[in-house]
Amino acid sequence: MSEHHGPAKGIKRWIFATNHKDIGTLYLWFSFAMFIIGGAFAMIIRAELFQPGLQMISPEFFNQMTTMHGLVMVFGAIMPSFVGLANWLIPMMIGAPDMALPRMNNLSFWLLPFAFTVLLSSLFMEGGAPNFGWTFYAPLSTTYAPPSVTFFIFGVHLMGASSIMGSINIIATVMNMRAPGMTYMKMPLFVWTWLITAFLLVAVMPVLAGAVTMMLMDIHFGTSFFNAAGGGDPVLFQHVFWFFGHPEVYIIILPAFGVVSQIIPAFSRKPLFGYDSMVYATASIAFLSFIVWAHHMYTVGMPIAGELFFMYATMLIAVPTGVKVFNWITTMFKGSITFETPMLFSIGFVFLFTIGGFTGLMLAIAPADVQYHDSYFVVAHFHYVMVAGAVFSMSAAIYYWLPKWCGRMYDETMGKVHFWIAFIGFNIAFFPQHFVGLAGMPRRIPDYALQFTDFNMMSSIGAFIYGAAQILFLFNVIRTIVAGKKVDDPQVWEGAQGLEWTIPTPAPYHTFTTPPQVK
Amino acid sequence: MYLHAKQLWRPVLLPAIIALCGASTTAVAEPGRWQMNMPRGATGVSSSIYDIHMLTFIICCVIGIGVFVFMFYSLVAFRKSKGHEPATFHDNTTTEILWTVIPFFILLAMAWPATKTMLEVYDTDEADMDILVTGYQWKWSYEYILEDGENVKFFSNLSTPQNEINNLSEKNANYLLEVDNPLVIPAGKKVRFLLTANDVIHSWWVPDLGVKKDAIPGFVNEAWTRVDREGVYRGQCAELCGKNHGFMPVVVKVTSEQEFDSWIADKQSEAAEVKELMSQQFNLEELMERGEAVYQRTCLACHGAKGEGGVGKPIAGSSVATGDIGEQLNIVVNGVPGTAMQAFGGQMNDLETAAVATYLRNAFGNNMGDMVQAVDVYNFKKGGGSSDE
Numbered sequence: 079m080s081e082h083h084g085p086a087k088g089i090k091r092w093i094f095a096t097n098h099k100d101i102g103t104l105y106l107w108f109s110f111a112m113f114i115i116g117g118a119f120a121m122i123i124r125a126e127l128f129q130p131g132l133q134m135i136s137p138e139f140f141n142q143m144t145t146m147h148g149l150v151m152v153f154g155a156i157m158p159s160f161v162g163l164a165n166w167l168i169p170m171m172i173g174a175p176d177m178a179l180p181r182m183n184n185l186s187f188w189l190l191p192f193a194f195t196v197l198l199s200s201l202f203m204e205g206g207a208p209n210f211g212w213t214f215y216a217p218l219s220t221t222y223a224p225p226s227v228t229f230f231i232f233g234v235h236l237m238g239a240s241s242i243m244g245s246i247n248i249i250a251t252v253m254n255m256r257a258p259g260m261t262y263m264k265m266p267l268f269v270w271t272w273l274i275t276a277f278l279l280v281a282v283m284p285v286l287a288g289a290v291t292m293m294l295m296d297i298h299f300g301t302s303f304f305n306a307a308g309g310g311d312p313v314l315f316q317h318v319f320w321f322f323g324h325p326e327v328y329i330i331i332l333p334a335f336g337v338v339s340q341i342i343p344a345f346s347r348k349p350l351f352g353y354d355s356m357v358y359a360t361a362s363i364a365f366l367s368f369i370v371w372a373h374h375m376y377t378v379g380m381p382i383a384g385e386l387f388f389m390y391a392t393m394l395i396a397v398p399t400g401v402k403v404f405n406w407i408t409t410m411f412k413g414s415i416t417f418e419t420p421m422l423f424s425i426g427f428v429f430l431f432t433i434g435g436f437t438g439l440m441l442a443i444a445p446a447d448v449q450y451h452d453s454y455f456v457v458a459h460f461h462y463v464m465v466a467g468a469v470f471s472m473s474a475a476i477y478y479w480l481p482k483w484c485g486r487m488y489d490e491t492m493g494k495v496h497f498w499i500a501f502i503g504f505n506i507a508f509f510p511q512h513f514v515g516l517a518g519m520p521r522r523i524p525d526y527a528l529q530f531t532d533f534n535m536m537s538s539i540g541a542f543i544y545g546a547a548q549i550l551f552l553f554n555v556i557r558t559i560v561a562g563k564k565v566d567d568p569q570v571w572e573g574a575q576g577l578e579w580t581i582p583t584p585a586p587y588h589t590f591t592t593p594p595q596v597k
Numbered sequence: 598m599y600l601h602a603k604q605l606w607r608p609v610l611l612p613a614i615i616a617l618c619g620a621s622t623t624a625v626a627e628p629g630r631w632q633m634n635m636p637r638g639a640t641g642v643s644s645s646i647y648d649i650h651m652l653t654f655i656i657c658c659v660i661g662i663g664v665f666v667f668m669f670y671s672l673v674a675f676r677k678s679k680g681h682e683p684a685t686f687h688d689n690t691t692t693e694i695l696w697t698v699i700p701f702f703i704l705l706a707m708a709w710p711a712t713k714t715m716l717e718v719y720d721t722d723e724a725d726m727d728i729l730v731t732g733y734q735w736k737w738s739y740e741y742i743l744e745d746g747e748n749v750k751f752f753s754n755l756s757t758p759q760n761e762i763n764n765l766s767e768k769n770a771n772y773l774l775e776v777d778n779p780l781v782i783p784a785g786k787k788v789r790f791l792l793t794a795n796d797v798i799h800s801w802w803v804p805d806l807g808v809k810k811d812a813i814p815g816f817v818n819e820a821w822t823r824v825d826r827e828g829v830y831r832g833q834c835a836e837l838c839g840k841n842h843g844f845m846p847v848v849v850k851v852t853s854e855q856e857f858d859s860w861i862a863d864k865q866s867e868a869a870e871v872k873e874l875m876s877q878q879f880n881l882e883e884l885m886e887r888g889e890a891v892y893q894r895t896c897l898a899c900h901g902a903k904g905e906g907g908v909g910k911p912i913a914g915s916s917v918a919t920g921d922i923g924e925q926l927n928i929v930v931n932g933v934p935g936t937a938m939q940a941f942g943g944q945m946n947d948l949e950t951a952a953v954a955t956y957l958r959n960a961f962g963n964n965m966g967d968m969v970q971a972v973d974v975y976n977f978k979k980g981g982g983s984s985d986e
Contacts, residue, residue, distance in 0.1 A: 130772065131764040137840045138908070211837045217814065218797040218839060222734075222937060306815020312798060313813060346675075347683040355693050377800060377835075378811045379818035382719045386712060393704045397697060403664060404696045410671040414683035417676075425672065432664060436657035443707065445714035446650045448809050449635050449643075452800060452835040517632040518804040520835045523843030525762060527773045529630050 084587050095187075096180035097587065098165045099483075104187050105162025106476075110552070112154030112194065113469075117545055119147035124507075124541040127534050130526055140524035141209035142201065148212025149230075152330070153237050154194050156468045160333040161186075161244045163475055164272050166483065168248060170578035170585065171266045173257025173594045178250035186243035193236035200226035211522060213323065216304030216315040220296045227297065231290045238283045245276035245283075252276075257577070259596035263357070266576050267350065270357050271336030274364045278325045278332075281368075286322040289315065313378050320371035328367045331431075331463060332360060334471035335402060338424045340576070341478050342406050345421035346413030347573040351405045359398035359405075366395050376447045385444045392442035399435050403428060418571075419493030423474035426501050427467060434462030437512070452522075455515025461508045465544075473500070476555065481570045485584025486562030492554045499547040506540025636804055639826045639851075643807025645714045653707050660703075718807075721819040724789030728780070732792075732799030732812035732834070733944065734937070735841035735898065739780050741861065742791075749864040752944065753778045754894055755844045759902075762844075774831040777894075779848035783857035784827050792818040796939060797839060803832035803847055811836055824851045839937075840908060841898055875948050875971040881955070884968050888956025891949045899937060904961035908937050913961035922969060925954055926977045947974040 085091045122143050177183050200207040205224035252273045295301040302308025304315045343350045372388040437459040481487050510533035519530045581589050637647045675681045729740040740750040756777045760766040782788050794812040802809040810820040832847040904912030930942035948971040958965040
């Protein structure tokens, strides 16, 4: 059966999109736009921190920049990019014609541009944008917040609704629309990691919604959830926030694990070493993520029993995370390895994510965290897992699947140059932040003592290099779509495995209208 | 006793770690340029924290070297360009059990000393003295809770000149890490800190003391230190607390016991002198002079150097500063709930309040010509105008 109809013409194709590939494309371009905006905020931050003293921006604006950088990157860039990837790939990987709930899929995307318009518009409001950090601790974010906090709350509600719908859709698709013979333990790891991530999202996004709603009540309706003067509890906010926030960081990293687990076997030309143990490790990490939240709060004055419980639970996460890293490198062992751009980014991911994992283990040690907490050591740690983790794996994914999506090959040399500039720039930017953090530099300060100057200068230079690399990335992607060399081999990559490589290249508008038989 | 990290450190692992980090990371007492590691600090706790930090760091380095050597060996040895044919093996139960169980035992080796150190950090019993530390936007106040005589209380503000921050003059060596009134504690005594905050959450951090504890409105947290070495130790607020979060340092001066005793006695007599001053009448020039000093210390951050406003409302031409004195005092003393304007009644003495009120009425082009005396503020507070009576 040939295609019975193609996409609608013009702008309507995108506004009324219900095709999983179109919606995936929308998500990916939206997240890239947010990545550029969030990156611009980071450049402003690093420019101000290039030297001690206040040179370019005021402390008020600096706080708005750190807050907006965090919010835009986490909720606007990284999360939607992986939802976009899920939309494109999950139906193609499990042999389904589309997502289970295509109209809801449209709504869950189209909420996002409105959410971020609301959030970003606060930059132009009287009193400025939210300035209380992406973790928005009360009462700085309630009693002492600028008026734009209400817009921020509304924006977070919209993003939350979008995420919940997106994840319900993924759960419904994976559970109901697998091709005959595609049992759970045959699903590609990317599908597995997303299934688990979707459950995490459904579990914790309502908690975030609850936290911001309590803020809204405190600000406008006279309640005192977080106001000590009214009998409330500022620490309650942190418990609620991190009950969302810790699973959130795994929401970001688990799909990245999935991507890397697809790419490393492909370019090692050897099956993933331990598929089952990867699935179990992912599930263990997801479970543990619910019982470790207060390791973000070692200095709030919890009872010693609480400190120790959260320390032990957090340390345990090292075990399944270790299993994952061991699996990836054992997959490479005795393979037949080539170093195309997706593989380079995946190796970069394994290397740098492991460093981020080690600093994570160090941060888990409660007494040592007395020194690390809220210092640049933490900033270095989470950029190693968020940027070198999530963003590197996303770059790998784009290079890996882009030829399948658009039937054109990216420029390999340019891809490799992108990788090396990004890798070097990233490390110059973030490795020295470990040092200034250990030496005593607090995070979220617009100006610093003189002994931190040298490493900060280095860090800023690295950040500019890393930022410039993304322009090259954008250029390479656009050039590929417009003028890349045509590919029509369904396989694209010699070692690639999975159903998405059995359909023609470029992927037709409708795929698997008759389900394939999986043996 | 667990193995001290430094015993492993020098002979065995230093060369490996130098290779990894590109430089050695020994602790230095004074934070200096290119400092890469946590300071060992000046207390037993900070030293234990340093040891547990180095222990986990070294374990991570050893595992990391193992993992990365294996990975890079695989990347070099099994390249397709060298004609290496892929193996097809996968899953090996023994290997998978080993790499689950062994890390678990390594974790136990870290958890044990970490637990001991944590118990030490939390041992706030049997302190020789108590100091109430209160975080304000954006300064610290210290109140010595004394058994004999009156408590000593003062504020500790950043003393770095604005010109240095704005790059108009050369930055001094303690740029952003200097205050007008440091916290003074006696060497060799166990000092317990009771931490709270007046507005938002702050966090009191001095790396060399190994103390970081959040100061939270409505809570009283406890921390402690015993410093044997006399000297000056510097730190900063560690929890984002608004605009001037980067500008509220902590400076702790550790002195001999005799020196401390005489310092406390001085502080007590100083307080008595201030009380004395409160009963006096001042003329406009004197009040303006005192008021300007108070303004620059307390109000300028929000209301601007020329009273032009910022986070706070403008003072120049303000209807409050040029209106009824009672209403003006009400705002200065009790603040405006729900805004950044705090209740300064408890932060300034009556003379300071009177002086700053007078200053606001007569500076920035507000030529009211009238003045407020300390006794007026006292009467205002007495008359039910204060929220903390």
